[in-house]
Structure formats: structure tokens, C-alpha cells
Amino acid sequence: MGIISRLFGTAPNKEAQQPEHAVLVEIPLSNNEFGLDQERSQIQELTDQMDAAINEAGVGEFDGDEFGDGICTLYMYGPDADRLLAVIDSILRSDEIFRGAKVTKRYGQASDPKAREEHIEY
Numbered sequence: 001m002g003i004i005s006r007l008f009g010t011a012p013n014k015e016a017q018q019p020e021h022a023v024l025v026e027i028p029l030s031n032n033e034f035g036l037d038q039e040r041s042q043i044q045e046l047t048d049q050m051d052a053a054i055n056e057a058g059v060g061e062f063d064g065d066e067f068g069d070g071i072c073t074l075y076m077y078g079p080d081a082d083r084l085l086a087v088i089d090s091i092l093r094s095d096e097i098f099r100g101a102k103v104t105k106r107y108g109q110a111s112d113p114k115a116r117e118e119h120i121e122y
Contacts, residue, residue, distance in 0.1 A: 021060075021081035022106040023088070025074040027098060032070040042097050043072055050074070050088045059083045081105040085120075098122050 027043065029035030035043075043065065051062035060078020078084045085105055092098045101122045108115030 020077055020109055021079060021084065022104070022110065023076040023081055023084045024104040024106070025076075025092070025098075026102045026104075027072040027074070028100050029067070029070050029072060034067045035070075035072060039097065040067065040072075042095070043074075046091055046095055046097070047074060049091050050076070053087050053091065054078070054084065057083075057087045059087050081107055081118075092122055 029039055034040070047062065047065060054060055054062050054076060059080065060076060060083075063075040063077055065075070066073045076084050076088070082105065085103065092101065092103070099122065103120040103122065105118045105120070106115055107117070
């Protein structure tokens with residue numbers, strides 16, 4: 001326990017010490033812009049399921065999506081990229097919209113040039 005912790009009776013924030021891993025999912029859309037309304041609605045429904053699953057499992061957070069240039073990218077963060085992907089894997093495999101999606105698991109901060117990455121195609 002550090003001096004501040006001893007003085008004020010607080011423990012160090014363990015969460016701040018954990019590395020931030022990421023799972024990024026790039027979904028190809030049917031056109032070179034923002035996809036069709038139906039695609040965006042379908043992805044929204046499935047990302048709601050991902051968000052709920054991630055929260056229920058307590059493995060991190062679903063941080064949102066980005067549409068453009070014919071791709072939708074989903075952003076998820078937590079202390080363990082493998083656990084994050086394990087929680088959403090069944091959702092990724094449950095719908096044709098994810099066929100051809102590219103998943104990146106990043107083990108470390110985006111700012112860390114030494115952070116290892118793994119790439120998976122669905």
C-alpha cells in the first residue's frame with residue numbers, strides 16, 4: 001500500500017493497472033458508403049445483444065460502431081481480448097451479416113506499438 005493509501009485508507013485502483021485490450025469487428029456492407037437501412041438496423045439489433053452479453057459476463061464494454069466507406073466497425077474494450085471475443089463469438093456466428101467480417105484482437109493499448117494483434121476472418 002502506498003503512502004496516500006495508508007494516509008487515506010484507500011487501496012490502489014486495480015482496474016487502472018489492467019491493460020486495455022480491444023476486439024474490433026469490421027463488417028463489409030453492401031455498398032461503398034454506409035450500407036442499406038436494413039443492414040444498419042440488423043447490425044444495431046445484434047450489437048445490442050453483444051452489449052448485453054459483454055455487460056452480463058463482466059468482461060468489458062461495447063464502445064460503439066462506425067459506418068463508412070462500405071464497412072461497419074464495432075469497438076469493444078476490456079482487460080482480456082480472448083474473453084471478450086469468447087462472449088460475442090456465438091453472436092458473430094449467428095447471422096449472415098457477419099460473413100466475411102474481420103476481427104482484430106489487440107492485446108494492449110492502441111498507443112503501444114508493441115501491442116500484439118491477432119486477425120480472424122468469419
